[in-house]
Amino acid sequence: MTTARVPSRVSHTGEDGVRQELRAVHALITRDWLRLAANPTNTVLMLLQPLLFLLAFGGGLSALVPDSAVGGQYRAFLYPGILLMAIQAPAISVGIRLITDRYNGTIRELLVTPARRSSLLCGICLGGCATATAQGAVLLALAPAGGLPYRPLPLAGLLAELALAAFTVTALALVPAVHTRRPETFSTLLALTSAPLLFGSGALVPLSTLPSWVTTAAALNPLAYATDLLRRTAGPTTAAGVHWGTWQPPPALEAGVLLLTAITALLCTAHRFGRTDDMT
């Protein structure tokens, strides 16, 4: 069979640079959506974990944690932390997928395209961020279960903050992923770091109830800033958040810290990702 040749519209000269780079980024985000849609079981399972936490952990601990310790109902206190959990798992899975993609040759297929390495990295990070935010949005739809009424403005604010947190967590997960060849090593590293980071962020229990060194260390924990940001948007809270000495940074500064962390992590990743000899 012969194919009818149409006048070629493919550029072989590198014209249309920015538009072509954006198309590559868009393709990678679309790829993650398609992967998500193609594997609904995994998506549902990822959502189940935070839901179980909200219902079981929230229900159980609310009897133990006095309302005075969190400045309101424990379930309402816990809800922003649960939102963070909901985006953490899918965002981290981007790192695992990068390692498996590298193993099965998918990364090599990406690197042989003319797209810039930085565009590819952005696409991978934004793809993970978009799918993680979507999963967070599903939990946001259940806001009343977390003691949060349906009010458009705070919910929209929470969604934007979830997207920022997902972007930061994805970018952070990519740093060890580009330096690791074995998925097992990455999983061990995650098991070692993700739980302490989550517990030390004040997402599940108030920072004020934790040892003072944990409270101090929270200033270095990106998840603590994300939790604090979400909690302050969800409603007025008396729970102590991240402090720099005795000063509590305003929400805009907390968002800035998250963004700066994400950009720094991406720069660390880009350096390694650009070395194709190491990535193929």
Place this chain on the structure above:
Amino acid sequence: MTGRPSPTTDTAAGGRGTRRALPYAVHTRGLTKTYPGGQDAVRGVDLTVATGEMFAFLGPNGAGKSTTVSMLCALKRPSAGDAWVAGANVLTESHLVRRRVGVLFQHSALEPDLTCAQSLQLHARLHGLSRSDARSRTGQVLSAARLAEHRHARVRTLSGGMRRRLDIARALLHEPRVLFLDEPTAGLDPPARARLWQHLRRLREDERITVFVTTHYLEEAEYCDRLAIIDHGRIVAHGTPAGLKSALGQETVRLRTSDNRRAAALLRTDHGRTAFDGCEEVTVPVTDSAEWLPRLCATLGAHGIHIHRATATVPTLDDVFFHHTGRPFEPESGTP
């Protein structure tokens, strides 16, 4: 052009969609790749592939074929030497090289859960095609691969041969000038391999591109216009299949005997012939096998060596490999 001067006479970057004829599709000079730890995978490869050629890069596993292809596609950086592909330098114009080549790697990396059309459209977008161009090119390459009716089938439901055709279709989405295929028939059964080669020959005519194929199947190299044999990272021979065989200028007598080692020694001493003692047979290069076969058999019979089988063959590519490396072609004989 910002890169190093190319050996081609016409290297001016064509405008959108133009395809100027370049004398050489691939040209390398002393291309070398040394991996950390000092392991030399490719040692000073000099290659020239003319535009529009179907070129075979033949060698055992681990000979350096895949590493060479990776360097020619600007995926791996050469440790030394230089290479120009489709008019662009792999070191200084890697983005142009990647824009102008299509690559099919040894192992397919298609997303098993996506449909054929989804997979191809995503790849087209990665190459910077607009949404409508991606859709139309996907339709064209799926038709060329005779997979149009499978466009909505998930990749994991395709057979091995269909998957390879889909891989090739994907490599052609952005209308490359040079198509690199690294072991395209690996893992396929003989009928599927034959169909794939038929498909490649048709593509070369329809798409008017240069095809560079690596293979460790000797018989596949016969389908190509020219070939180069690589062994332990070095090119040991290159030319047309017929030219390489005729250059040997000799035929081969193959004898399976009761004692191959003694038979080889006898033929060397009694007839002054070069006789190679392989694990299964003795091979003796001769100028006229019809004359030499009875003489050699008579000598061995006189010394009480039984001959189980005697054949005379005209040169094959296996003989070409043997001639240049001193050992028979065994796909697994290369260094890892």
